Amino acid sequence: MNIAIAGSGALGCGFGYMLQKNGQNVTLLDYWEDHIEAIRNNGLTVSVNGVKGTLPMTIARPEEVSGEKDVIFVFTKAMGLEKMMTQINHLIGTKTKIVCLLNGLGHLETLEAFVDRRNIIMGTTVWTAGIIAPGETQLNGNGPVELQNSHPEEEEAARVIVNILKDSGLFGEYSKNVKYTTWRKACINGTMNALCALLDASIEQLFASPSIDSLLGGIIDEFAAVAKVQDDIEIDRDEMIHYLKEVASRLGSHYPSMHQDLFNRRPTEIDFLNGAVVEAAEKYGIEAPHCRRMTDLIHAKEAVLGIETGR
Structure with missing residues (x-):
């Protein structure tokens, strides 16, 4: 799948790394210049439960990327969601699924201003993450990542993404009550x-x-x-x-x-x-x-x- 990570801090990089390692086509999106430069020059280094690895990965500012994505995971801070959705709007097509794993309450209402409810998948995770240095992060835990479609007719689409997370070692689970x-x-x-x-x-x-x-x-x-x-x-x-x-x-x-x-x-x-x-x-x-x-x-x-x- 053609996947974007909108907000490539600690958790976003951890997810992007695991998805890319499993064969997905991942683009990291961010505005942190030192982070972008480090990943472009040296790849992304992530320590997953103490096991360190490095992968070459595509990272860019949102405006530098074109083409609709299949799935976009949003990993901004809660207060940055609305701004990020504006910045990535050109990457969202009629079938692009937005996966929201943000902390806090009220995000579905924010997303609905940009995306049809059919394309919104809400979720939570208890993975923890931290930034060690630009281009280097850590990911700890064993999930799970619980997802549920926001529209009742989109369960199959949510389950496809759950299975991708499972296959990537991120312990995806389908929730009936997210x-x-x-x-x-x-x-x-x-x-x-x-x-x-x-x-x-x-x-x-x-x-x-x-x-x-x-x-x-x-x-x-x-x-x-x-x-x-x-x-x-x-x-x-x-x-x-x-x-x-x-x-x-x-x-x-x-x-x-x-x-x-x-x-x-x-x-x-x-x-x-x-x-x-x-x-x-x-x-x-x-x-x-x-x-x-x-x-x-x-x-x-x-x-x-x-x-x-x-x-």
Whole structure:
């Protein structure tokens, strides 16, 4: 398949590398000049669960590429999705499938401004990734990548992409309820990710806190309340805390992406996580003080660090 990776940072490069290694025709799209130059000169180096490899890969700025793609994976930050869709619009044909694996909430509505719902495939993944240097990244975990078609008549198309991910070692799975996994992932990021960022802690350090259940519980309750009224999704507080602890035991010393954003002086995705819960809670007349405070504190930390957020 002719595949583009829109947003070729850590996770985008990891996916692009694995897909290319499996024989797909992959084009990486990005604007980071040092990264583009490094990959053009030396290939893309990715360490997958500690096993390092290098592949020659095509990388370009979106405007340098022409021709419609079969599939485009979007891996931008949540706040960059609308801009990226504008930049890649010329690569989208009537049958191009857009696969969205972004963190956060509300992305389907953004995508529908550019693409027919028939061509939108929503998903989640728990692969973790990091940038080592321009042209070199790491990919860790064992998935899965859960995908579901947004239009009921497009299941076959979604399953084709799931199988490509499986064959590429990315552990693709077809989901019959990707809204649930999206809310679950958002809740993970709105708790573990946001708290690690705020406290400047690794996952292991955060979960060593004697206050961890209390820290997690209030935020989870608010995600659960909004998920129920907005999408009829059930999130169980105790099960979620148990799951977060299980994830923490596996990821240990990892610093989540929001922590990496602050460390590297980049804007966070908090407005598409806890901030999105606050916005929806106001709409439905629900109180969300924990998510509001978390959103305010992360924005305060961005300001203290001198990070331009465009707010």
